[in-house]
Amino acid sequence: MITVNNLTRIYRVGNVEVRALVDVSLTLEAGDITCVMGKSGSGKSTLLRQLGLIDRPTSGQIVFDGQDVTRLSDGARARMRLTYLGYIFQEFALLGELTAHENVYLPGMMLGGPIRDYRKRAAELLGMVGLGERIHHRPKELSGGEQQRVAIARALINNPKALFADEPCANLDSISAEVVMETLMKLNRDLGITILFVSHDPDDKKYAKRLIFLRDGRQVPEYL
Ligand SMILES: Nc1ncnc2c1ncn2[C@@H]1O[C@H](COP(=O)(O)OP(=O)(O)OP(=O)(O)O)[C@@H](O)[C@H]1O
Ligand SMILES: [Mg+2]
Secondary structure: OOOEEEEEEEEEOOOOOEEEEEEEEEOOOOOOOEEEEOOOOOHHHHHHHOOOOOOOOOOOEEEEEEHHHHHHHHHHHHHHHHHHHHEOOOOOOOOOOOOOOHHHHHHHHHOOOOOHHHHHHHHHHHHHOOOOOOOOHHHHHHOOOHHHHHHHHHHHHHHHHHHEEEEOOOOOOOOHHHHHHHHHHHHHHHHHOEEEEOOOOHHHHOOEEEEEEEOOEEEOOOOO
16 A cells, blocks of 8 residues: 655765665555664664655655655645654654643644544543543653653544654653553554554564665665
8 A cells, every 4th residue: 555666865965965765665565564673874764754754755756545645745745644644753742832632633633623523532542542541641741651652642633544653662661662562553453554663672573564674775685
């Protein structure tokens, strides 16, 4: 359902060219759970940012259900981002002034429709990630693992088909990390959401059905 063809992203900083991603091709079948691994600077976040429609590739294609999303206008990409995919950042990226509940329903309101429905769904999603008792807490009143689960609930508010997570456990202790990974597994297993996550931890291989290794922006057959 998601195909990446010869994806290349070259950053230019002054006269310096950084080939962050070179000729990467892959397919994510619906319901897949894939882990992207590679050393620091190997291009993992760059790949996720292209897939998450946060950045545009220098060349190559990303196709969601037959549609080339690299060619869409900014407005169409924003809409696609809201309706088709969810994105989870290493550093949670919650709004500190808003409660967990408000953080989760905010991206729903951006699509229009009755706020009441989004509020109800946000409360259900927070229950699903085990935070039913915490919905009125602000981020600073939550643990790191709880904040990341709020971010997962937020990523789900518009029923995405795919979820992209960039080192979702990097800022968490091992127990919170396990809870977050189990939460992602459950979404994949029970709701069939396609998941691509980045990890540094070789232990996380156990969560993935498929592994992708990057080295210097290129796909390599194994972790070298
Ligand atoms: N906005 C940018 N402008 C210029 N160069 C960049 C930019 N973002 C990333 N890079 C460079 O591109 C390369 C890949 O970076 P990327 O962030 O994708 O690596 P990563 O695999 O996610 O690393 P980490 O594990 O440390 O998060 C690095 O050499 C980095 O310095
Ligand atoms: Mg990164």
